[in-house]
Every structure is written in structure tokens, then in C-alpha cells.
Amino acid sequence: MTQIYRHHRYPTDFPTIAGTAHGRSSAQITDINQAGARLRGLINVQRGDQIMLEVLHQRISAQIRWVRGDICGIRFTQTMATAIVDTVRQSPSRITGWRHVSSHLHEMR
Numbered sequence: 001m002t003q004i005y006r007h008h009r010y011p012t013d014f015p016t017i018a019g020t021a022h023g024r025s026s027a028q029i030t031d032i033n034q035a036g037a038r039l040r041g042l043i044n045v046q047r048g049d050q051i052m053l054e055v056l057h058q059r060i061s062a063q064i065r066w067v068r069g070d071i072c073g074i075r076f077t078q079t080m081a082t083a084i085v086d087t088v089r090q091s092p093s094r095i096t097g098w099r100h101v102s103s104h105l106h107e108m109r
Contacts, residue, residue, distance in 0.1 A: 009033045010089035019052040020045055029055075032088050036065070036075040043070055056084055 009031035018027045018039065027041040045051070049064045051074065061077040 009036075009038065010085070012089045014055075014088045017054040018042055019054075020049060029088060030071075032080075032085055034076075034079045034082065034085055036062070036073060038071065038073050040071050042072055045072055056087060058084065 010033065011031050012029055014029040014032075016027050016029055016039070017024055020042065022044050025042060027039045029037050030040050031038045042051075045064050045067055047064055047067055051062050051064065053060045053062060053074075060080060062074040063077065065073045065075050
């Protein structure tokens with residue numbers, strides 16, 4: 001029996017530019033892992049289309065796996081580097097508020 005397994009995707013809200021057969025357009029990465037992502041904002045794409053994402057000054061090739069309205073799932077042609085995934089998932093728009101962390105300071109009594 002074959003099991004279908006997808007690695008956990010990390011939620012984010014990261015802006016990107018996607019190059020499609022219809023030109024370049026803005027999109028948001030709404031979740032990501034090293035194998036793929038979910039995008040919001042792409043229109044006129046179909047399952048099987050090839051796209052080129054611009055993420056952190058790098059071009060990443062991907063294929064559309066599914067489409068529902070302006071939301072689509074993509075699979076990267078090559079596994080995305082862990083450092084890029086970590087940066088994208090730590091998007092500033094995901095931070096709900098700044099908090100002081102002083103784990104390296106000793107408590108004063």
C-alpha cells in the first residue's frame with residue numbers, strides 16, 4: 001500500500017513576483033516548505049504550468065500542481081535551500097508584536 005505524505009508547510013505571508021506564460025505578476029506565499037508552497041494572487045494559471053518565482057533575489061523554478069480561484073499549490077523543480085525557507089517563513093508580516101528577549105542576561109535581585 002502506497003501512502004501519500006506531504007511534509008509540514010509553514011504559514012507565512014511573503015510577497016513574491018511570479019513569472020508565468022502571461023507575464024510577471026505579484027503574489028503572496030501563504031505557506032512553504034522545501035518541496036513546495038501555496039500562492040495567493042496568481043490568475044490565468046493552470047495545473048501543469050511552469051512558473052519562475054523571485055524569492056530573496058533568487059529565481060526558483062516551479063510547477064503548478066493545483067488551482068482554486070486565485071490560490072494555487074506549486075512544487076519546486078529543485079528542493080529549496082533551508083535558509084531561504086526559514087527566511088520566508090519568518091516574514092515580518094507574521095510577527096504580531098515585538099517582545100524583548102533577554103535570555104543572555106542574568107536576573108538582578
